[in-house]
Amino acid sequence: MKIKYQSGFGNSFSTEAVRGALPLNQNSPQRPPRGLYPEVLSGTAFTAPRAENLSTWxxxxxxxxxxxxxxxxxxxxxxxxxxxxxxxxxxxxxxNPLPIPSRPTDFIDGLVTMAGSGDPAAHSGLGVHFFCANRSMTDRYFHNADAEMMLVPQLGGLSIFSELGKMEVQPGEIAVLPRGMKFKVGLPDGKARGYACENYGAHFRLPELGPLGSQGLAQKRDFLVPVAAFEDRNAKCEVVLKFLGNLWATEYRHSPLDVVAWHGNHAPYKYDLARFMVMNTVSFDHPDPSIFTVLTSPSGQAGVANCDFVIFPPRWQVADHTFRPPWFHRNVMSELMGLVHGEYESKAEGFLPGGMSIHNCLQGHGPDLPTFEKASTAELKPHQLKNSLAFMWESRYVFRPTKFALRAPQLQRNYDAVWDGFKKRFK
Ligand SMILES: [Fe+2]
Known part of the structure; x- marks a missing residue:
C-alpha cells in the first residue's frame, strides 16, 4: 500500500487516522472525541521563541x-x-563498511557507535553510529530521550512506524525522528545498513538562505511528514528507552503506537536528497562546503553549528581556472563523512559506500595524490559529477572515536599514507 504524507517543514500539521478523532477547536476538551486521551509532546522549552518552538498534541x-x-x-x-x-x-x-550481522539483529541491537562528542545530559554534541540489521522490529519499540535521530540508509530501505505515522525511507533519502518519539523499524528488504546521528543539541532546522533569497538548497515543500496511523494491539510489547546514554527496557501489554490523531509541528520527517537544489560557483574558485548544507543544528554561538548535515550530491562543475575537488584544508570544525553510493570526488579509492571517515579539528586533509595530479592537469570543461552521494556531519565539537571504532578490523590503519608522496615543486 502506498504511504501517504503531508508536505512541509515545521508546519502546523493536522491529521487523524479515524474520522472525527481530532478535536476541532480545543486542545484538551473535557471529553475528547472517541474517548481518546490528549497528551502533549514538546520538542523545545515552552518559552522557546515562536520560530523555534516545537510541540504536538x-x-x-x-x-x-x-x-x-x-x-x-x-x-x-x-x-x-x-x-x-x-x-x-x-x-x-x-x-570500511561493517558487515550485516549473521545472527538475528534488529535496528536497536544493530546500532554500533563509532564516535561522538558532548553529552546527552548537557543537550549538546552528537553520537554517530552505524546500524546493521537483518530483523524487523515487530513487538519492540525504541524511545530515545537523549537525542533527535537522523537516519541515513545506505543499503536497504527502512519502514519506520512512529507514534505519528509511517514512513518508507530508501537509500538516497534521510529520516529524522524527534527526541523522545517512540518508533519501530521494519526492513522491507530483509536487511539494512546505514548511518545514524543522535543529535543531543538543538533540533535540526533549515539553514538561513541569506543572499540566495527565497529559493535554493532544501525547500520546505520537499519534506514529508507522516499522516496519523496507529496500532490497536493488545500484546506484549517491549519498549527500549535510551536515557542518559544507557538502555532501559519495559514491557507494555499494548502497542505504544496508539496515537489516533495529532496536530502540531513536532513531527518526524523524511527528505529525498535528490530534491536538494545545489548551488556552486559559475566563475572561478572554490566555495566553502556550507553551500551544501541541508539541515543545521545550531549551538549557542551564531553561525557555529552543533551539527551541520551537508551533502555532496550529483551536480555540474563549471568553474574555470580552478582546482575543482576540495583543496587541502585545516578547519576548526570537525568533519565526519559517509558515502551512500558512488565515489567521492576527493579520493581516488579507499572511501567505500557504507564506510566512514573522520577529519578532526585542524588536522590537514584534502585530495589524495592521484586526485591532486588529475585535478591539477584536467581540462576544465563543464563536467557532471554523476551517481555519487557523499555526506558530512560537521560539528564544532571534536569527534571522539569509541574503543570499538579504534579496534575494529574495518579501520584503515594506513589511511595517513594517502597523503604521502607530494613532491616539492617550488621553483
Ligand atoms: Fe574536509
Whole structure:
C-alpha cells in the first residue's frame, strides 16, 4: 500500500487516522472525541521563541504515563557522551563498511557507535553510529530521550512506524525522528545498513538562505511528514528507552503506537536528497562546503553549528581556472563523512559506500595524490559529477572515536599514507 504524507517543514500539521478523532477547536476538551486521551509532546522549552518552538498534541488510546518501571539492560555497542573511553587520536581516520550481522539483529541491537562528542545530559554534541540489521522490529519499540535521530540508509530501505505515522525511507533519502518519539523499524528488504546521528543539541532546522533569497538548497515543500496511523494491539510489547546514554527496557501489554490523531509541528520527517537544489560557483574558485548544507543544528554561538548535515550530491562543475575537488584544508570544525553510493570526488579509492571517515579539528586533509595530479592537469570543461552521494556531519565539537571504532578490523590503519608522496615543486 502506498504511504501517504503531508508536505512541509515545521508546519502546523493536522491529521487523524479515524474520522472525527481530532478535536476541532480545543486542545484538551473535557471529553475528547472517541474517548481518546490528549497528551502533549514538546520538542523545545515552552518559552522557546515562536520560530523555534516545537510541540504536538497527541490523541491516544491510553496515556503514555501508563507504563511499568524500566529495567536496565545492556548497551551492546551503543555509547554516549562523554566519549572518554579511549584517548582521542589526532589522526585522520577511515573505516570500511561493517558487515550485516549473521545472527538475528534488529535496528536497536544493530546500532554500533563509532564516535561522538558532548553529552546527552548537557543537550549538546552528537553520537554517530552505524546500524546493521537483518530483523524487523515487530513487538519492540525504541524511545530515545537523549537525542533527535537522523537516519541515513545506505543499503536497504527502512519502514519506520512512529507514534505519528509511517514512513518508507530508501537509500538516497534521510529520516529524522524527534527526541523522545517512540518508533519501530521494519526492513522491507530483509536487511539494512546505514548511518545514524543522535543529535543531543538543538533540533535540526533549515539553514538561513541569506543572499540566495527565497529559493535554493532544501525547500520546505520537499519534506514529508507522516499522516496519523496507529496500532490497536493488545500484546506484549517491549519498549527500549535510551536515557542518559544507557538502555532501559519495559514491557507494555499494548502497542505504544496508539496515537489516533495529532496536530502540531513536532513531527518526524523524511527528505529525498535528490530534491536538494545545489548551488556552486559559475566563475572561478572554490566555495566553502556550507553551500551544501541541508539541515543545521545550531549551538549557542551564531553561525557555529552543533551539527551541520551537508551533502555532496550529483551536480555540474563549471568553474574555470580552478582546482575543482576540495583543496587541502585545516578547519576548526570537525568533519565526519559517509558515502551512500558512488565515489567521492576527493579520493581516488579507499572511501567505500557504507564506510566512514573522520577529519578532526585542524588536522590537514584534502585530495589524495592521484586526485591532486588529475585535478591539477584536467581540462576544465563543464563536467557532471554523476551517481555519487557523499555526506558530512560537521560539528564544532571534536569527534571522539569509541574503543570499538579504534579496534575494529574495518579501520584503515594506513589511511595517513594517502597523503604521502607530494613532491616539492617550488621553483
Ligand atoms: Fe574536509
Amino acid at each position: 497527541l490523541y491516544k488510546l491510553r496515556p503514555s504515563a501508563m507504563q511499568p518501571q524500566y529495567k536496565s539492560i545492556g548497551n551492546g555497542l551503543l555509547r554516549s557522551g562523554p566519549f572518554d573511553e579511549a584517548k582521542t587520536p589526532p589522526h585522520r581516520l577511515r573505516w
